[in-house]
Amino acid sequence: MDFSLNEDIQFLKRNIREFVKNEVDPFAMEIEEKDEIPHKIIAMSKEMGLFGLSIPEEYGGLGIGMVGKCALYEEVGKTHNGYTTLIGAHTGIGTVGIVDMGNEEQKKKYLPAMARGEKIGAFALTEPSAGSHATNLKTTAVRQGDKFILNGSKHYITNATVADVFTVMAITNPEKGAKGITSFIVEKDFPGFKVGAVEKKMGLKGSQSAELFFEDCEVPIENVLGEEGQGYVNALKILANGRAGLAARNLGSCQKLIDMSMEFVEERKQFNVPIIEHQAVAHMLAEMAMDTEALRSFTYRVAWMVDQGQKVIKEAAMLKLFGSEVYQRVADKAVQVHGGIGYISEYPIERYFRDARITRIYEGTSEIQKNIISGQLRKEYKK
Amino acid sequence: MDLIVIMKRTFDTEDRISIKNGLIDEEEAEFIINPYDEYAIEEAILLREKHGGEVKVVTVGDEEAEKELRTALAMGADKAVLIDTEDVDVELDHFSIAEILTSYLKTQDFDMILGGNLAIDDGSGQVAPRVARKLDINLVTTITKIEVEGDKVTIERDVEGDVETVETTLPVLVTCQQGLNEPRYPSLPGIMKAKKKPLETIDYDDLDLEEEDIQAKSKSVELYLPPERTAGRVLKGDMEEQAKELVELLKTKSKVL
Numbered sequence: 001m002d003f004s005l006n007e008d009i010q011f012l013k014r015n016i017r018e019f020v021k022n023e024v025d026p027f028a029m030e031i032e033e034k035d036e037i038p039h040k041i042i043a044m045s046k047e048m049g050l051f052g053l054s055i056p057e058e059y060g061g062l063g064i065g066m067v068g069k070c071a072l073y074e075e076v077g078k079t080h081n082g083y084t085t086l087i088g089a090h091t092g093i094g095t096v097g098i099v100d101m102g103n104e105e106q107k108k109k110y111l112p113a114m115a116r117g118e119k120i121g122a123f124a125l126t127e128p129s130a131g132s133h134a135t136n137l138k139t140t141a142v143r144q145g146d147k148f149i150l151n152g153s154k155h156y157i158t159n160a161t162v163a164d165v166f167t168v169m170a171i172t173n174p175e176k177g178a179k180g181i182t183s184f185i186v187e188k189d190f191p192g193f194k195v196g197a198v199e200k201k202m203g204l205k206g207s208q209s210a211e212l213f214f215e216d217c218e219v220p221i222e223n224v225l226g227e228e229g230q231g232y233v234n235a236l237k238i239l240a241n242g243r244a245g246l247a248a249r250n251l252g253s254c255q256k257l258i259d260m261s262m263e264f265v266e267e268r269k270q271f272n273v274p275i276i277e278h279q280a281v282a283h284m285l286a287e288m289a290m291d292t293e294a295l296r297s298f299t300y301r302v303a304w305m306v307d308q309g310q311k312v313i314k315e316a317a318m319l320k321l322f323g324s325e326v327y328q329r330v331a332d333k334a335v336q337v338h339g340g341i342g343y344i345s346e347y348p349i350e351r352y353f354r355d356a357r358i359t360r361i362y363e364g365t366s367e368i369q370k371n372i373i374s375g376q377l378r379k380e381y382k383k
Numbered sequence: 384m385d386l387i388v389i390m391k392r393t394f395d396t397e398d399r400i401s402i403k404n405g406l407i408d409e410e411e412a413e414f415i416i417n418p419y420d421e422y423a424i425e426e427a428i429l430l431r432e433k434h435g436g437e438v439k440v441v442t443v444g445d446e447e448a449e450k451e452l453r454t455a456l457a458m459g460a461d462k463a464v465l466i467d468t469e470d471v472d473v474e475l476d477h478f479s480i481a482e483i484l485t486s487y488l489k490t491q492d493f494d495m496i497l498g499g500n501l502a503i504d505d506g507s508g509q510v511a512p513r514v515a516r517k518l519d520i521n522l523v524t525t526i527t528k529i530e531v532e533g534d535k536v537t538i539e540r541d542v543e544g545d546v547e548t549v550e551t552t553l554p555v556l557v558t559c560q561q562g563l564n565e566p567r568y569p570s571l572p573g574i575m576k577a578k579k580k581p582l583e584t585i586d587y588d589d590l591d592l593e594e595e596d597i598q599a600k601s602k603s604v605e606l607y608l609p610p611e612r613t614a615g616r617v618l619k620g621d622m623e624e625q626a627k628e629l630v631e632l633l634k635t636k637s638k639v640l
């Protein structure tokens with residue numbers, strides 16, 4: 001068993017750490033206030049190649065495995081989570097569909113531009129009627145000659161306003177239920193496609209989620225992603241692949257919260273001593289560190305399993321669940337050890353607390369992860 | 384255009400630094416490319432992007448410095464050279480490093496050599512000027528802008544806050560000042576490619592130098608950390624009282640009056 005990262009990954013990791021610390025962190029307050037990520041940061045991130053994190057080398061990406069990706073996501077997770085989500089959604093659910101299920105033409109057409117960040121990706125499954133019940137889609141796709149005609153809508157779609165390429169799930173055969181769903185690559189300029197209003201949210205400022213509308217939207221048949229009828233399976237695979245990455249981003253945020261908290265508790269004095277000398281405060285930090293360390297081990301273990309080609313449905317669900325619950329706990333304690341200032345918006349702690357909250361909901365709620373885990377367990381024990 | 388950047392690996396002065404047995408504790412320190420040398424690397428890459436040619440980075444040090452050379456390659460330099468002084472038994476100082484660099488550079492073709500204005504570790508700014516002198520080429524220090532047209536080089540340099548414009552010709556050695564450019568981050572694909580770029584290690588004794596030729600001419604007597612800064616004091620009372628107290632303190636406490 002070897003837990004060390006190879007030299008390349010360490011180098012990449014160091015580089016991203018410096019980048020987010022020097023170039024993104026100083027703008028966190030601005031992102032929060034304007035609900036927008038400064039163009040300069042996005043442009044620099046593109047130049048750095050961050051948008052190609054999960055794309056194979058032959059298509060202009062980095063070509064690193066899941067362990068490597070997680071190591072880098074951990075660094076991206078340390079900064080403003082809106083920025084983290086922009087990068088995470090693009091490099092995660094926004095591109096892996098094309099990487100894993102795309103045919104050669106599709107990969108050649110989309111991936112190099114996506115690796116350079118010239119085209120940004122998004123993933124569109126959720127609809128008003130289909131949240132946790134993801135197969136209950138109403139968006140339809142009807143074959144007409146060499147096109148599919150899409151009608152319907154999606155909501156809460158991350159990166160909607162900035163994305164150029166959407167992985168969209170729609171019903172091609174209403175009789176077949178989950179097996180009647182197909183995934184498509186939809187470009188923002190396709191006729192009949194429209195992005196709706198941006199949702200106002202509790203947190204994750206700068207990452208924009210919006211509705212999508214398909215009104216007789218024309219999608220050429222060569223833009224079917226994977227097999228017809230495999231759309232739901234594809235969506236599950238894309239989401240499962242994203243889970244280790246999300247956990248790694250959460251891990252980075254937890255680490256950052258510990259770093260900030262440790263600095264604070266050594267400086268802040270009450271009753272004439274640094275507050276870490278009060279055992280109740282010290283113990284909160286001990287728990288934060290322990291939770292985070294457990295998350296670290298679990299994240300890299302699952303990432304390693306992915307790199308070995310092992311099936312990780314259960315483990316990825318556990319990790320998604322555990323990672324977001326740990327993030328929430330750590331953020332809650334970080335607020336607590338900071339006292340009043342932890343609640344004040346001028347200081348970053350409360351922002352992480354709000355941003356942690358979404359991780360228990362999107363990419364499958366905590367409850368749904370438990371359904372997956374217990375479902376897998378039952379399967380295992382039936383054998 | 385053939386560009387050579389001379390660069391130094393230094394500890395990060397923004398990081399915690401501790402002293403052990405009269406030396407900087409290297410175990411504790413974080414190492415980086417000297418930030419002024421980063422301006423030099425960036426400018427060399429920009430000049431190559433504009434005029435073509437090749438950028439080679441050179442450093443004198445031990446194996447550890449390969450990390451910083453790889454960073455320069457990842458930023459976009461084409462080749463790296465490590466002049467390994469691990470086995471040198473004599474003390475080295477700025478004079479020694481300049482001697483070593485010069486004897487290497489003499490064997491190389493170049494149009495321009497770029498270095499940092501100074502290194503943030505010891506802040507002496509000696510090596511590059513010594514090299515220029517030894518090679519007997521033009522030297523312009525603290526540059527903030529550079530343009531090359533054929534053989535002609537137009538440079539703006541920082542002279543204690545003012546700008547001086549200098550015209551000179553290739554070959555020239557320049558030292559780079561803050562404000563010259565904004566060094567790029569190594570791109571992630573650049574990092575992956577850097578390991579395939581050539582990194583040559585030269586032993587100092589391949590350079591036709593004897594240890595007595597490079598023996599340090601200076602001696603470091605003592606190394607200590609600056610005193611910890613104490614908290615400032617805010618004077619209270621109305622303007623007149625404050626002024627009075629200030630004058631009093633300047634006389635008695637800091638003794639500047």
Ligand SMILES: Cc1cc2nc3c(=O)[nH]c(=O)nc-3n(C[C@H](O)[C@H](O)[C@H](O)COP(=O)(O)OP(=O)(O)OC[C@H]3O[C@@H](n4cnc5c(N)ncnc54)[C@H](O)[C@@H]3O)c2cc1C
Nearest residue numbers: 123124125126131132156157158209361362363364365367
């Ligand atoms: C900021 C943000 C970004 C998002 N980004 C994307 C995106 O990029 N792409 C995309 O497709 N979607 C995205 N989503 C949608 C997100 O994945 C869904 O909101 C999530 O899956 C939950 O669906 P829902 O909101 O309809 O809640 P519901 O499914 O209505 O859930 C409500 C509650 O009921 C519980 N529940 C429902 N069914 C069960 C069950 N069977 N067993 C136990 N409990 C159950 C849930 O756990 C939850 O607690 C995003 C959402 C947000 C808020």
